[in-house]
Structure formats: structure tokens, C-alpha cells
Amino acid sequence: MAECFQTETENKKRFTIPLKQIPRFSVNDSQANALINSREPVIITDTHLVSSACNWDLDYLSRHIGDGLFTVYRSKSHKFKYYSDKKSLAIKEFTPPTSQEEMPFQEFVNLIKSHPKSSSERIYLQQALNNSVGPKIVEQFVNFNWSYVTGLQRSNNWGPLTSNLLLVGMPGNVTPVHYDEQENMFAQIRGSKRLVLFNPDQFENLYPYPVHHPHDRQSQVDLDNPDLNRFPNVTRLCGYEGVVGPGEVIYIPMYWWHQVESMTDSEENISVNFWYMAGNNEKIEYPLSAQQKVSMTRNIEKMILQALNDADEVAPFMRMMVLGRYT
Known part of the structure; x- marks a missing residue:
């Protein structure tokens, strides 16, 4: 991985993480596709991937998304750390960091709009987009720029599309450092998100939980307040950062660690991601990646x-x- 030297973001607590800027390119710039082909992150400014959804805000979605139930997470802080329900059953002393419930979209909107600024509790909606949503949303979903992402899928030998998640959060919400086992094209619709990414070669510096743990694929390190006695290698971290605004897309390669923060430039933060399985024809070449x-x-x-x-x-x-x- 290239040495980090361009910018430094100082953690307000105890240490400094050197961070390079994630490259930004137009969709017509060949360097954008070259980075994706190399499985490196890139922000692409003008894909028009979700242009048909540019009018999606809380009020519009309330009117058109339908009467179904949506998955909403609650956290007592601004952080939403993923955990596996199934794996949590095997660890008696495990305390889930968030709670989950199903509710109509309008109820979720009411909670956001009535949320006391003094409250530390936060909420976050995460729902698969499928034919259970209203016909207007389905129409706009169908009119996404599918030719762009299916072209990437073919040219990079990704597996099938597994899901499109609608993500709606409050400003300041943070999804802590984790990695996914799928390729991710992450499209921003409203508000902006700051992402901090780390190459998979930072594995030993981020101390992932064991695979049997409910927090599998999550880092044990709290970047806001790292325990340097337990996790001394965190001082060797070197990563990337970038801000993705409305209409922009970031490619998050499989196994790349990432932390996602909803910025405070908008009262609502709306994104849609495109998750693709890994291809099954990757060549084994040494040294291993x-x-x-x-x-x-x-x-x-x-x-x-x-x-x-x-x-x-x-x-x-x-x-x-x-x-x-x-x-």
C-alpha cells in the first residue's frame, strides 16, 4: 500500500492517524475504472447512478414508500455497531449495542423530527429495496443507471447483485470500523458522509473480533478512544478518507475496513448501496493479496x-x- 503522507487527521483523544485522500474522478476518467479493477477505493462524481431518486427526502418517502414495516435500529449513543443475532445466542454475557424494531416509515420520520437535541439516543433505518415498496419508488428504482453498475459487474467479474439497501440516518450517526465480504457501490442521495477506509493489509492493526463472536468482521478498536495497552498496533494505522455528497458514489472494495459517519450538513442522510458477491474465478497468484x-x-x-x-x-x-x- 502506498505510504500515507498527504493529510493527517488528528484524533481528539490520544493519537494521530495518517490519512490519504480517497481519489475522486469523473465517470469518464479511465483512472476511475482502473482503480475499481485494482480493487482500490475511488469516489466517482457523476455516474447518475441514482439520479432518478434525487427527490427522495423524508417527506417524499413518507408519501410514496408504502405502508409496510421497516427495520429501525436504536442506539444509546451515536454509534451503530453491527452484531449477529445468531452468534449472540452462544455468548451469554454479550450485551447488544443496539436494539432493533419494525415500524412504518412515517413513524420513523416522526421519531426523527421529534428527536430532542439533548438526547444521546439515535435511530437509523436500514431496509432492502424490493417490490414491497410503493409503485412510485419502484419506478424510480427501475430507472437507476443500471447499465453503469452492471457494466462494472461484468468487467470486474463480480458475482450477482445480492441487495440494495436504503439507509436513512440522523446527522452524526457513525457505523464503526468493519469490513464486508461483498463488493459495495455506495451511492449518496441526500446529505453527505465521511468515510475512513483501511486496506485489508491493516488487519493486525485493527484487531478484528474472532469469527464466532457476534461482532465478527468488526474492529475491536474504538477510533475515538483506542485502548493502546490492549491494542498497541493501532498506532501503526495508515488509511484513507473522503466525503461523498449527493449524486456521488464510492466504491468500497471487499475486505476493505471502513467507518462511515453521517455529516451534519443536512437534517437527513439518505443513501443506497449496491452489494455484489465476489466472483468465483479469481486467479491464485503469489504473493497472495x-x-x-x-x-x-x-x-x-x-x-x-x-x-x-x-x-x-x-x-x-x-x-x-x-x-x-x-x-
């Missing part, structure tokens, strides 16, 4: 856990394999 090493690490962890059938035995087993032999 950082993405391939992360995938291999996950598979080894899963295999050991399955063989031992006890999550508490995994760490001692791996220490036994390594300590005194490979150290």
Missing part, C-alpha cells in the same frame, strides 16, 4: 472452531501451534 489472506484467515478460524466445537478452545489451540515454534 491482502484480501486473499483475510479470506484465508477467516476460513482457518472457521475450520478450527468446527473441529474443536468449542470457541474457548480456539485461542489456546492456536497459541500451542505457534508459540515456541514460529516465534
Whole structure:
């Protein structure tokens, strides 16, 4: 990964993370496609990917999105950290950081509009866009610039599109550092988002939770207040940052760590992402890429856990394999 030197963002608490700016290009610039082909992040300014949804705001969506129920998350702070319901059942002492409920969209809007500024509690809507929404929204969804993303899908050998998520949040909401196992084209509709990204080669500096943990794929490091005694490698972090505004799209490659913050330039923050499965024809060439090493690490962890059938035995087993032999 290129050395970080262009900008530095100082954490207000205790340490500084050197951050380069995520490259920004027009859709007609060949460098944009070259970065995507290389599986590196890029902000693309004029794809018109979601131009048909440019009038989506809370009031418009309330009138047209339909009477169904939508998934809304509540957090006692501004942070919304993902966790797996299924994996949480196996850890008795686990306390979910957010709660989840289903409600009509208008009820969600009412909660946002009546939210006391003094309250630390936040809400966040995340819902798959499908034919359960109103016909007006379906029409505009169909009129997305699908030729653009399907062209990327073909040229980069991505797998099938798995989902389009509608994301509606309050200013200041943060999704902490995590990675996904899919390719992500993230389109901003209203408001703007600041993203901090880290290459998969920063794996050992971000201390991911074990694969059996409910916070699998999440970093244990709180960038706002890192515990440098537990996680000393965090001082070696080196990453990228960028702001995505209305009409812009950012490509977040699979396995790239990212933290997403809704900026305070708007009372509402609306995005739609396009998630694609990985292709199945990637060549194995040496040295392995950082993405391939992360995938291999996950598979080894899963295999050991399955063989031992006890999550508490995994760490001692791996220490036994390594300590005194490979150290």
C-alpha cells in the first residue's frame, strides 16, 4: 500500500492517524475504472447512478414508500455497531449495542423530527429495496443507471447483485470500523458522509473480533478512544478518507475496513448501496493479496472452531501451534 503522507487527521483523544485522500474522478476518467479493477477505493462524481431518486427526502418517502414495516435500529449513543443475532445466542454475557424494531416509515420520520437535541439516543433505518415498496419508488428504482453498475459487474467479474439497501440516518450517526465480504457501490442521495477506509493489509492493526463472536468482521478498536495497552498496533494505522455528497458514489472494495459517519450538513442522510458477491474465478497468484489472506484467515478460524466445537478452545489451540515454534 502506498505510504500515507498527504493529510493527517488528528484524533481528539490520544493519537494521530495518517490519512490519504480517497481519489475522486469523473465517470469518464479511465483512472476511475482502473482503480475499481485494482480493487482500490475511488469516489466517482457523476455516474447518475441514482439520479432518478434525487427527490427522495423524508417527506417524499413518507408519501410514496408504502405502508409496510421497516427495520429501525436504536442506539444509546451515536454509534451503530453491527452484531449477529445468531452468534449472540452462544455468548451469554454479550450485551447488544443496539436494539432493533419494525415500524412504518412515517413513524420513523416522526421519531426523527421529534428527536430532542439533548438526547444521546439515535435511530437509523436500514431496509432492502424490493417490490414491497410503493409503485412510485419502484419506478424510480427501475430507472437507476443500471447499465453503469452492471457494466462494472461484468468487467470486474463480480458475482450477482445480492441487495440494495436504503439507509436513512440522523446527522452524526457513525457505523464503526468493519469490513464486508461483498463488493459495495455506495451511492449518496441526500446529505453527505465521511468515510475512513483501511486496506485489508491493516488487519493486525485493527484487531478484528474472532469469527464466532457476534461482532465478527468488526474492529475491536474504538477510533475515538483506542485502548493502546490492549491494542498497541493501532498506532501503526495508515488509511484513507473522503466525503461523498449527493449524486456521488464510492466504491468500497471487499475486505476493505471502513467507518462511515453521517455529516451534519443536512437534517437527513439518505443513501443506497449496491452489494455484489465476489466472483468465483479469481486467479491464485503469489504473493497472495491482502484480501486473499483475510479470506484465508477467516476460513482457518472457521475450520478450527468446527473441529474443536468449542470457541474457548480456539485461542489456546492456536497459541500451542505457534508459540515456541514460529516465534
